[in-house]
Amino acid sequence: xxxEIVLPLTLDIARELRAGDEIEISGSVLTGRDQACxxxxxxxxxxxxxxxxxxxxxxxxxxxxxxxxxxxxGSAGPTTSSRMNPFMPLLLSKGLRGMIGKGYISEEVKTALxxxxxxxxxxxxxxxxxxxxSIESVEVLAFPELLSEAIHRMRFKNFPAVVLxxxxxxxxxxxxxxxxx
Amino acid sequence: MRTVAFDQICDAxxxxxxxxxxxxxxxxxxxxxxxxxxxxxPVARNALQxxxxxxxxxxxxxxxMCQDTGLVVIxxxxxxxxxxxxxxxxxxxxxxxxxxxxxxFLRASVTGDPIDRKNTGDNTPAVIYSDWVAGDQLRLQLLxxxxxxxxxxxxxxxxxxxxxxGIVQFVVEVAAQAGPNACPPMVVGVGxxxxxxxxxxLSKKALLREVGSPSPLPHVAELEREIMEKINQSGVGxxxxxxxxxxxxxxxxxxxxxxxxxxxxxxIECHAHRHQEVIL
Numbered sequence: 001x002x003x004e005i006v007l008p009l010t011l012d013i014a015r016e017l018r019a020g021d022e023i024e025i026s027g028s029v030l031t032g033r034d035q036a037c038x039x040x041x042x043x044x045x046x047x048x049x050x051x052x053x054x055x056x057x058x059x060x061x062x063x064x065x066x067x068x069x070x071x072x073x074g075s076a077g078p079t080t081s082s083r084m085n086p087f088m089p090l091l092l093s094k095g096l097r098g099m100i101g102k103g104y105i106s107e108e109v110k111t112a113l114x115x116x117x118x119x120x121x122x123x124x125x126x127x128x129x130x131x132x133x134s135i136e137s138v139e140v141l142a143f144p145e146l147l148s149e150a151i152h153r154m155r156f157k158n159f160p161a162v163v164l165x166x167x168x169x170x171x172x173x174x175x176x177x178x179x180x181x
Numbered sequence: 182m183r184t185v186a187f188d189q190i191c192d193a194x195x196x197x198x199x200x201x202x203x204x205x206x207x208x209x210x211x212x213x214x215x216x217x218x219x220x221x222x223p224v225a226r227n228a229l230q231x232x233x234x235x236x237x238x239x240x241x242x243x244x245x246m247c248q249d250t251g252l253v254v255i256x257x258x259x260x261x262x263x264x265x266x267x268x269x270x271x272x273x274x275x276x277x278x279x280x281x282x283x284x285x286f287l288r289a290s291v292t293g294d295p296i297d298r299k300n301t302g303d304n305t306p307a308v309i310y311s312d313w314v315a316g317d318q319l320r321l322q323l324l325x326x327x328x329x330x331x332x333x334x335x336x337x338x339x340x341x342x343x344x345x346x347g348i349v350q351f352v353v354e355v356a357a358q359a360g361p362n363a364c365p366p367m368v369v370g371v372g373x374x375x376x377x378x379x380x381x382x383l384s385k386k387a388l389l390r391e392v393g394s395p396s397p398l399p400h401v402a403e404l405e406r407e408i409m410e411k412i413n414q415s416g417v418g419x420x421x422x423x424x425x426x427x428x429x430x431x432x433x434x435x436x437x438x439x440x441x442x443x444x445x446x447x448x449i450e451c452h453a454h455r456h457q458e459v460i461l
């Protein structure tokens with residue numbers, strides 16, 4: 001049975017999580033990917049106020065498909081996190097508590113995660129239809145002109161995920177680095 | 182001379198685009214089911230089961246299996262006795278994508294210009310390869326190719342004396358290093374031979390083959406088996422969670438090449454392998 005994690009993610013719970021734990025996330029997250037993260041990064045660099053408060057939030061790297069009429073959302077799985085590597089150390093320093101994506105992240109991002117006691121969660125790439133069933137609501141918060149890449153607030157109910165990188169430095173991908181014969 | 186109408190092509194492509202995104206093909210379904218039965222890591226097995234569950238939801242709800250609904254790549258085999266009436270084949274294909282994308286609520290994932298990065302809004306244009314064959318039919322094979330796995334694809338010009346061993350080493354290395362970024366379990370398309378450019382086309386064409394069916398050339402089939410085994414020994418596993426299932430298939434296409442060259446291309450495909458075809 002997966003443990004249910006209710007957001008906002010407290011420091012105590014973040015510290016209890018271990019790489020490899022299968023969990024289910026409920027509560028509210030922010031979304032963003034390449035263009036939104038780049039914009040936030042440049043605004044933060046210029047010391048401009050950000051259009052969303054990142055403190056205590058978890059960000060989901062996603063760009064969903066359009067919703068059919070009467071539906072909340074289309075398909076909504078994670079995109080590759082490494083494309084956000086250049087932006088995440090600065091954005092994490094604004095108080096992010098976690099990020100949800102898939103794939104390798106850089107050492108710089110890992111260091112920034114440790115500084116915030118933040119968690120890197122993984123959702124299964126290519127299962128956007130399944131994951132969309134765990135999304136209860138969606139609203140645009142910033143950069144609406146970016147369409148699917150805009151920053152949204154999503155409400156999760158039992159969103160399945162795995163802890164990929166924990167506050168102790170435990171890392172699922174490091175454990176399973178390719179062995180080449 | 183047989184006539185195939187522009188609208189007929191447009192409608193067929195629109196249908197293929199949606200079917201590719203909503204319905205996991207039977208070959209992929211079987212390959213995933215076999216891997217669930219074999220997989221020894223429980224977290225990996227859960228991931229594989231979720232992938233199959235995702236396919237069921239996608240099909241019943243007409244929801245794309247992945248939010249990256251792909252760049253459309255078409256391999257067209259045009260019978261020499263076919264006349265396409267009402268417009269260009271290229272325009273008919275792109276009109277079909279436009280229709281399929283809009284009506285299927287698929288995600289526009291194509292930038293018209295690679296530098297200014299402006300989204301075309303309708304997922305056009307397609308990448309199209311064409312070949313002229315005997316007969317009066319038009320065969321269209323379609324891939325809706327995801328960006329994450331495409332980004333992990335590689336080319337290398339080997340020295341001819343590196344031979345078979347060099348090919349094995351390079352392909353295994355590329356697949357293993359693609360790791361979780363490529364959404365494993367993956368399908369590995371390989372092009373060996375041809376020229377610098379043609380080897381990459383072959384690696385994409387290799388992905389069109391029915392997953393699980395070996396090359397008809399025995400020595401190539403043997404090479405596929407050996408590479409597949411080595412990739413799965415890497416331990417990367419589904420989604421990089423560790424395990425026995427890093428690749429579902431290795432598919433190699435070969436072509437004649439220059440005596441001085443041994444071009445090898447590896448086109449990585451994710452588990453949401455969307456391939457469909459139609460004959461008109």
